[in-house]
Amino acid sequence: MKKKTFQKDFLWGGAIAACQAEGGFDQGGRGWSPMDMIEYESGKDAQKINLLDFYTTEKMNEGKDLSNGKFYPKRIGIDFYHNYKEDIKLFAEMGFKVFRTSISWSRIFPLGTEEEPNEEGLQFYDDVINELLKYDIQPLITICHGEIPLGLMEQYRGFYDREVIDHYIKYVKVLFERFGDRVKYWITFNEQNGMTTVTPLAAGVLKDKVDNMFEAGYQAAHNVFVANSLAIKAGKEMIPDAKIGCMIAGFTVYPATCNPNDIMKALTDTQLENYFYGDVMVRGYYPSFIKRYLEKNNIMLNIGENDLELIRQYTSDFLALSYYCSSVTSANAESLELTSGNLMSGGKNPYLQTSDWGWQIDPVGLRYVLNSLYDRYQIPLFIVENGLGYNDELTADEKIHDNYRIDYMTKHLLEVENAIDDGVEIMGYTSWGPIDIISMGTNEMTKRYGFIYVDQDNFGKGSKRRLKKDSFDWYKEVIKTNGKSLNSGK
Numbered sequence: 001m002k003k004k005t006f007q008k009d010f011l012w013g014g015a016i017a018a019c020q021a022e023g024g025f026d027q028g029g030r031g032w033s034p035m036d037m038i039e040y041e042s043g044k045d046a047q048k049i050n051l052l053d054f055y056t057t058e059k060m061n062e063g064k065d066l067s068n069g070k071f072y073p074k075r076i077g078i079d080f081y082h083n084y085k086e087d088i089k090l091f092a093e094m095g096f097k098v099f100r101t102s103i104s105w106s107r108i109f110p111l112g113t114e115e116e117p118n119e120e121g122l123q124f125y126d127d128v129i130n131e132l133l134k135y136d137i138q139p140l141i142t143i144c145h146g147e148i149p150l151g152l153m154e155q156y157r158g159f160y161d162r163e164v165i166d167h168y169i170k171y172v173k174v175l176f177e178r179f180g181d182r183v184k185y186w187i188t189f190n191e192q193n194g195m196t197t198v199t200p201l202a203a204g205v206l207k208d209k210v211d212n213m214f215e216a217g218y219q220a221a222h223n224v225f226v227a228n229s230l231a232i233k234a235g236k237e238m239i240p241d242a243k244i245g246c247m248i249a250g251f252t253v254y255p256a257t258c259n260p261n262d263i264m265k266a267l268t269d270t271q272l273e274n275y276f277y278g279d280v281m282v283r284g285y286y287p288s289f290i291k292r293y294l295e296k297n298n299i300m301l302n303i304g305e306n307d308l309e310l311i312r313q314y315t316s317d318f319l320a321l322s323y324y325c326s327s328v329t330s331a332n333a334e335s336l337e338l339t340s341g342n343l344m345s346g347g348k349n350p351y352l353q354t355s356d357w358g359w360q361i362d363p364v365g366l367r368y369v370l371n372s373l374y375d376r377y378q379i380p381l382f383i384v385e386n387g388l389g390y391n392d393e394l395t396a397d398e399k400i401h402d403n404y405r406i407d408y409m410t411k412h413l414l415e416v417e418n419a420i421d422d423g424v425e426i427m428g429y430t431s432w433g434p435i436d437i438i439s440m441g442t443n444e445m446t447k448r449y450g451f452i453y454v455d456q457d458n459f460g461k462g463s464k465r466r467l468k469k470d471s472f473d474w475y476k477e478v479i480k481t482n483g484k485s486l487n488s489g490k
C-alpha cells in the first residue's frame, strides 16, 4: 500500500516570538515587557542560567534603570522591528506557506490597563502582516508568547489574578478587530503547560508577590483556560472563518525501565504535563486525575460560576505543539541522571545523544507524542516549533555548513511523515527560529536555530547581516517538493 505523506496544502514555514526577535523595546510607544529585564551575563555557564531567577520586583526595577550598565539582549532581539521586510523576503525565498510570530502585548497596551490601544503598535503589525501576505505567506499569530505587559505583573499578580483575564480579552478583541480580515490562524497562548512548570514566566507572576507558587501555577492555569475559551468565543463571533488553536510543549516521557512502577510514573507525568491541558482545552472538561491531584495537594481552585460551562462550550480548533527533545522518568527519582530540556530537566536516556545544551535528540519521540495526542483528541495537530540549537561556525568565506541541523530536521520530518502515515492529521510544521534569534532559556545569541545566520554576538555586537546557511537551500527544497526530497537523502 502507498505510504501516506504530507498533504498538498501542508503548511510549511517557520516560527519566532516577538520578545526574541523584534527588539525596538523603546520604540513606537511600547511599554515594558518582563523579557526586557533579563540580562546577559558573560562567562556564565549557559546551561545553569535560570530564567525564573529574574522574576522578582527587585530585578524588574533594576532593569528600569537605563544607566545600570547591564546588557539586556531581548531589548534589541535581532532588530526584526526594522529588518522585517528583508527577513520576510528570505522566508519567501525558501517558499514559506506560513509564518508564526507573536504580538508584543505591551506594544498594543503599554501597561496592559489602558482603555485604548497604541496605534503605532497596531500599525507595525499591520505592516508585518501585509508584507507576509504580499508573498502569500499566511500569518499564524500567537497572541501571548511568554510576555504579558510588566504593568500587569506589577499592578496584579499576572494570570494568578482574574482581572488579567479581562485585560487579555480586551487586547484579543483589538487584534481580532484589526487583523481578523487577514489573519486566519491564531494561537491563544504559547505552551500553556508552562503555567505549572514555569509559572513566573508563563503566567507573569513575580516571585515575591505570592507565597505558594505551586498553587499559583494551577490557579493561573485555570484563569488561562477561561481566557482561552473567551478568546475562542470572541473569535467565533468576530472572525467566523478563523482557526483558533491552543498550544502545549509536547512532552515525550519514557519510563526508565519496564518495572510497572516506572510505567505508571511515566503515565502520571504525561497526564500532568500534556493531558491535563489538552483535556481541558480540547475535550472541554477537567479530567478526574487532575481533580484528585488538586485535592491531594490541598489546592482549592477559585472557579467562577460560568467558567466550566464556558470551557465546555468553547474548545480549540486545533492543538499546536512544540517539540525538541524527550526525557526519562522513574518511580525511583534518585536513580536518574538528569539532563536539561525544554521548560524542564529530565532523566537521561542511554539510547539518545544530546545537543550541546543537554537536550536529548529524539526524532521518534516526535512521532510518539503526535500519535498519543491525536489518539486522545482526534483534532488536527500543528507542529509550531521544532529545531536544533547549535553554536554555528562562520567560515572565513562567510559560509555556515550546518549539516548537523539538516540531519536533525530530516530525521524529525521523516518521523512527522511516519505519523501522517500512522493516520495522524497534521496541519503544518513551522521550524523554530528560521532566522537566528535570542535564546529564550539562556538569553544568548550563540544558541542558534536558523536557516539564516545573523551576524550578532551575545552582547548584540556585529553587523546584523543575514547570511544563508547550507540548511537554507535544503529547507527550500523540502518545501518545493512537499517533503519528497527528505526521502532522497539530499
Ligand code: BG6
Binding pocket: 017, 020, 190, 191, 249, 322, 342, 343, 385, 389, 432, 438, 439, 440, 441, 442, 447
Ligand atoms: C520553547 C519556546 O519552549 O522553546 C521558545 O516557546 C524557545 O520561545 C524555544 O525559544 C527554544 O528554547 P531556547 O531556550 O533554546 O530558546
